[in-house]
Amino acid sequence: MDLARSLRAEARRSNERRVLVLAGDAPRTRDRAAAALDAAEIPREETTLLGPDEFLGCERHEQARASELLGRTRTAVVLDCHDELRPNALGTAVGAVDGGGLLVLLTPSLEEWPEKRDAFDGTLAVPPFGVDDVSGHFRRRLVETLRAHRGVAVVRVTAEGDTVEKRGLTDPPPRRPTAPPAPPDDAAFRPETYDACLTDDQVAAIRAFETLREVGNAVVVEADRGRGKSSAAGLAAANLALDGRDVLVTAPQYRSAAEVFARAASLFETCDVAFEGDREDAPRELRVAGDGAVDSSGDSEGGGDGRSGGRIRFAKPAAAVELPEDPDVVVVDEAAALPVRRLESLLSAPAVAFTTTVHGYEGAGRGFSVRFRDRLAESDRAVTDVTMTTPIRYADADPVETWAFRALLLDARPPVEQLVADATPETVEYRRLTSADLLADEHLLREVFGLLVLAHYRTEPADLARLLDAPNLSARALTTSDRQSDRDHVVAVALLAQEGDLDAETRATMYEGGRIRGNMVPDVLTTQLRDEAAGVPVGQRVLRIATHAAVRSRGLGSRLLDGVRTEFDDEADWLGVGYGATPELVRFWRRNGFDTVHLSTSRNDTSGEYSAVMLDPRSETGRALAERHAEWFLARVGAVLSDALSDCDPDVVRAALRAVDGAPPLDLSDWEWRLVAGVPGGAAILDTDPAPFRALAVRHLVAPDDPDALTDREERLLVRKVLQARSWDSVTDELGFVSRRQCMRALGGSVERLTRLYGEEWVQEELDRHT
Template sequence: MTLGRVAAALREEARATDERRLLVLTGDATATREAAADALDAADVDAPEVTYVGESADTPWERVPQARAGDLLGTTHAALVLDCHEECRPNAIGRAVGAVDGGGLLVLCVPPLGSWPERRDAFDETLAVPPFDVADVAGNFRTRLVELLRAHPGIAIVDVGDGTADPSVERDGLTDPAPRVPPDPPTAPEDPAFPVDVYDRCLTDDQVAAVEALEALDEPGNAVVVEADRGRGKSSAAGLAAGALALGGRDVLVTAPQYRGAAEVFARAREVLADADALAGDPDEDDPERLEATDDAGGRVRFERPATAAELPDGPDAVVVDEAAALPVRLLERFLDTPAAAFTTTVHGYEGAGRGFSVRFRDRLYESDLAVRDVSMTDPIRYAAGDPVEVWAFRALLLDAGPAVDPLVADAGADTAAATGTDGDPDSVAYRAFDAADLVADEHLLREVFGLLVAAHYQTEPDDLARLLDAPNVAVRALTYEGHVVSVALLAREGALPTDLRAHMYEGGRVRGNMIPDVLTSQLRDERAAVPEGLRVLRIATHHAVRSRGLGSRLLSEVRAEFADDVDWLGTGYGATPELLRFWQGNGFSTVHLSTTRNESSGEYSAVMLAPTSDAGRDLAERHGRWFADRVGAMLSDPLADMDPDVVRAALRSADVAPALDLSEWEWRLLVGMTGGAGIFDTSPRPLRRLTVRYLVDAGDGGDAEALLNPRQERLLVRKALQTHTWEAVADDLGFHSLGQCMRALGEAVRPLLSRFGDANVEAELERFE
């Protein structure tokens, strides 16, 4: 069977079943690209219908680099060629699969399958964190990938060699499926608020249900969440609803990471308006990012990029956030102020920011003033249910991996949480080290480990699966209960860098991985910071059924015991929240740095924390703890002026080194004067700033300072003394009835601090002042 016949037969079967097929071309890079062109020509796919994802520019097709595979979101293609010769990014595989339409072909151009796992490419270089070399990177991810390519139906494999001999067909990929019975057409709901013509454009009952739920956007105070895997028509449903809303006179603002991703929303909205003869202007000449209804209808659908859309320009009646999971949580939160909002998001795609929407944003949406309605779409639209390429991608990338089911782990760690009243065996939770070979050999174990990381962490994505299996600096440690994973930590070695790399970093160069040494060296100007060796906790996750039982803390304790004699420090860096800061502090970690920009994924400012395990580690932690305490006051008055005051409180309580107050006699007198008239603060903010930092750091030690002030008083000190907000802003933020009440409250908060930190002279001054 020739390559042309294989490709033509695959395409014919794909069209007959409305499924996709996968054609794997192995061999020389140039030969596989040429074979891909021949195969698609034989399969009757025209070049304009093909997109090439890879680095080579010598192709007749539109090209998207693998690093920009996110541009494929929201697009569909009759055929897509993914070239994995120069690099094989798991994220690119997932996004390429999702962009192929039913009846289409995904073509993989890859090296010979037998040697591919041993080859090293540009993606492997990203896993080779110094001091490791690319030769230290394992090939477990691609070994598993090759096995699944050879095992799953709907996948043809053709060896084209170097192009000088006839291709050799290893598998034809044909499944010979039974004839499909066409599904019944969907039924419009009874008495719909949107025109019936809108529902006539729906292709599945799922899509009808989604559009009907989106009718709620016609009234303020509502939010709708539409979740689905790729290819279920959620963007089309949002577009049909947007068009219907515009037809009813509503102003609909649409946003997405890029307009290209929201093009389907506008295509469907345009159809709705055109069907009703209510589309103003010439669609061929008008701005594609803006649809105006006729004067009779009076509505519109317009696009803005996320940062602009979050400002809610021109006061829209409703906002549609398409591919919401690709936006930072902090940005998503700003859409909660809109009158009505819809969020469409991919369930298993790890798009953009991964699981930030599911893990963090959902809770904040439910806590908002919006009434939330959830809709799930399961019926595929772009291709038929049971599509073999989707099944393969889900398994290869573990897109549907999840933790163990609740009943299997319900009693885990009960001994560490006696207050729950649950029985449990303290010896039944075991600490285990999993190397990549363990995980590759046990698919069930791999799915539980990775599934737990997916469920708990918004940033987990397919690239992390390769990192877990292949990166030489990454280790996996877990707690198991009766063989099931209940808590897992992903650990990365950092530091112990040679002199030349430390100098390179100090002079502004970037070094892969080594996040904590990099921050401490390049940003904080400490060339010695990369000398000690450390272990950074990349991820830590505990099964939701057994949280609050101390299992995460127990896992960290076990990690510390195992590695205490092997590394100088344990560390972590993450988007800081009060809860996370308290967790890490409770496990012996102290704050040494706060980022001055927000994390793109979490929308939070990041914290870097250390827990030393050797003299060298203690020297590093104490040095940076001291520097942090000295500089944090200035940071909070400028780049961190908008940081949540509760994050500030928790970050300072988590610091280990209390700053010297270093106040003159005159500055102490100023502080005493503030107890009777806080306006004195404006004449010299420095003494109260230093006193506030000292108090909050001391309070974290559990000493006498801990109970001096209540949380509202601490927030007042943070907002005014550290972040230097105006009196009006502070009074409004903290709910004071007047400026005078706010100023008096500041003076009252200063009084106990003077007694705690002042000397006999300060006490005498207080008595005299009073």
């Protein structure tokens, strides 16, 4: 394989990477892959194979476990695509190849590949659709990028011999040697820290981390993958621990933060500092011996005492937001993959750093840059920003990075603000976008996908394949015209999933606990809420909805939903949505005609929120479904709130209950009314039987006869004490009452007003008797 030898030589000379595509049947392309590695003189111990079968004698993982490569570098990665191509595996494989290395893709004939259906396509074929309904547009577009981009070689492998269709050689100039970055003269961290830096960007990042030695500071480091931000965070964390500080590290998964711990341990060793780890291969806590806890300046300000040893420890986001054991510093790695609400909670730490991938193979959302940065700016933190642009593992001009960004749309963005600034609900056009429309218009695809990235805290390359290929998904958009360019631009987008219309066998499987791909709303209503008929009606679930940041709060999201509602009035039984509930989101969906039918009883591990399921019925069948689940929800919510949902945000509870369609019956016995009427005057106590108080609270919060009868704080008091059965002391502290007695009097006053609002005349007389 002379071509492989030439590609490797060129890659090494320029410190870039190259892609070699071997297209043909599986046995022949696998043979050629082995020959290519030998010709390129890449040892097997420096190679990883991602595929179903071992044929190279090297490290191997299934594509589904490509994440094993995250944070690692390899001279060659061979991605065997004959059985399947997982877009996430492709992104991970690209990111793992070092400068001077090769990515080898083994594919069917490029002409036939888009028409074949593989195992990944099977994951897109959610019932009632089959794999033949999957379109293949993602691979069709991928093939186009392979043929169009620099640095990608294509070889057709057949029984008659090999044909080089594209050589992929770019004749770049040789790599020029660069001087190592100079350490700063006035550094607070140890000099060995800066000796370990490979770029000026890393030096700047670590200088920013030095501010975390003082309370009240925050650092934000943004970079594309492979720029060394996690390494910089690890070097900084080591110094903070050496100064006696307790550093808490969190990330979506531990593997995202593993480099932080690896670099910290390496610096300890370089500095000859004794330390202990809970696990040698992948420690989640590093503890420094007490006599090593002095920084280079001798300064122990901000928590270090110069004597006691510090530590670096990992916690999952759900635990980290509680700031366990009161850390001195929190480091959030891959912050863009966490929801904004969770990031806000971490601002309570004495000092905090956020590192985030701008365009990540692992999946990154832009809620961080679009929404969280506003919250951070409004906080009392002194914020230091750093942007890292220089790659560490390969040259700046690496053509493979350019190809990967385009092929996986890692750099997709909405239109610039000026192009959509004048958009209003009256001037935009509602559009139905097919996957064929998106494939045919790269500009439109980039704007749509760029907005969808903004709509979710985590977006992966596989989401692009779902958008283009999944038969149950479709996109709707609002566009505005640009007269100068004669082009439309996307100002809002919704991604919809068709659900329901399931046959009896599928519904029975779901009811008996079997997992059915897609169909989130029917699945919840069937498996958790025991309604086997919930899979019969046809629905459209809103997976994501996003409005351009420049035109928010103009009603464009509602305008888009109005268009969806009008379009599907005769085609769907219901519109639905399931999402991590916040008060603002619940109110948005309620304003747009969606009614609460369920609150999940466990928090999402990543978002930290309880999920709400809401429906907007569009037919008699849909209304019957929504009405029975609203009735069942009201029947159980009082008991659930005092148990599984006892820690749910009271404003989420208030908003979710106010979004239920219908007024629950308030059918109290005479004895229960006498109990309720006796509480305001102190003749009775709530704990005798909380049930009638819960019924009264639910009745008012769902469908109040007088919405102004209680203040917001009084409604929160109803939720916390009556519905969630929290202790008097905790409710007193949380709601800001000066004493437990004042809190109890406030609840008595609320019960009195509700009793006068909903009780019959004889109940009022009973109330007057005691008050």
